Amino acid sequence: MITERHHFTRDDNLFEDFTVGETIRHPRGRTVSDEHMMWTNVVLNTAQLHFNQKLCDDSPATTFNGRRVVYGGIVFAFVCGLASEETDENAAAHLSYDEGRHLTPVFAGDTLFAESTVVSKTEDDPRIATCGAPGLQPGQSGIVKFLLRGKNQRGEVVLEITRELVILKKAFRP
Amino acid sequence: MGDSIRTIERGRYYEDFTVGDLYRHHWGRTLTDGECQLFATATMNAVPLYFNQLHAAAMGHARPPAHPLFVMNVIFGMTVEDLSEQAIAHLGYWNMRFPRFCYPGDTLICSSEVLDKRESGSKPDRGIVHVRTTGVNQRGEEVCLYERKILVKKRASYGAGDGRSAKGQVIRQGES
Structure with missing residues (x-):
């Protein structure tokens, strides 16, 4: 029986x-396995350099020296996942992502980590009203802009992207 | 019976893109409950909005929505055959927005416009194509928009076929 509000x-x-100005170092790392090919296929990404080793072997000049590179959209999702509990657990909406760059390729066997730097905060932005979150009333939230960085086991930045989240204020946490 | 072989090659090379082209990605895809929740959890997206009905209801949603990055990835995937199947690398994302939430049962359809293209400054066998992709739901409402830049091979250096299979559905042809 739940006796108090959960x-x-x-x-x-x-x-x-x-x-x-604060940088949050997210607590968990994640080693990428060949599972990345399944996610590439699940989302119907048909670019063979992610999942066809023979093609990579035959064309090292246009693949990453013959290695199957992990599809960037999945690197992006994995890095966001590593950052999620500290940044968007209480987000009402994902407002924007911008200036995103894949700076270093990721391969199976690499371990990903994430850091988020708080770039700015605002409570007065007309985009909150049109962010699509149902039932969100004026004054209940604000926008936090983060610079999200994904790094590998050598500390190299693999992905850099800014993101703006509409985050609830303390009094309105459900 | 016949002994002729038709070899199919998919994907556009650098020369196949014209600034102003608008491509309709033909598949379309209906989101399901299971894959929406699995994507959120398998990517360690520990946000109960995407996997907890009670929490989603408290946040004003009739049911847990699809994670925005799942929506983006599903749309991205449907664009690859037309945009980046012959790519060397996907360079990055700009101006990504999610004007509306998507839910299981929604069907996503997308199209892309070629905004710009330029040859590589350092390697003559490749170029960079800049595109804007727009994803809509079954009511035609925009749900995900973003731009990306793609490093793509030149047909002159790597092309094998005659380009027939690369054409797909071109809604509007840019002027060369």
Whole structure:
């Protein structure tokens, strides 16, 4: 029996909890296995350099020296996943992603890590009203802009992207 | 019976893109409950909005929505045959927005416009194509928009076929 209100999110990742200039080092790493090919196929990405070793062997000049590179959209999703509990557990909407660059290729066997730097915060932005979150009332949230960085086991930045999340304020955590 | 062989090659080379072209990616895809939840959890996206009905309801959603990055990846995947099957690398993303949430049962359809193209400054066998992709739902409402830049092979250096199979559905042809 649930005797008190159960919150499904943490209470330390709401709008007030983010400090501009602070870099959050996310706690978990993730080693990428050949599973990346399954996700490439699940989303119907048909670019063979991700899943056809013979093609890579035959064309080292236009693949990564014959290695199957991990599809960037999955690197992006894995890095966001590593950052999720600290950044978007209490987000009402993902407003934007911008200036995203894949800077270093990722291969099976690499281990990914994530860091988020708080770039800016705002409570007054007309885009909150049109962010698509149902039932969100004025004053209940603000926008936090992060620079999200994914790194590999050697500390090389594999992905860099800015993201703006509409994050609930403490009083409105469900 | 016949002894003729038809070898199919998919994907556009650098020369096959014209600025102003608008491509309709032909598949379309209906999202299901299972894959939406699996994508969120398998990518360690520990956000209960995407896998907890009670929490989604408390956030004003009738049911858990699809994670925006699943929506983006499903749309991206449908564009590859037309945009990047002959790519050397996908360079990055710009101006990505999610104007509406998507839910299991929604069907995504997408199209892409060629915004710009330029030859590589350092390697003559490749060029960079800049595209904008727009994903809509079954009501035609925009759900995901983004731009990306693709490093793509030149047909002159690597092309094997005659380009017939690369054409796909071109809604509007840019002027060369």
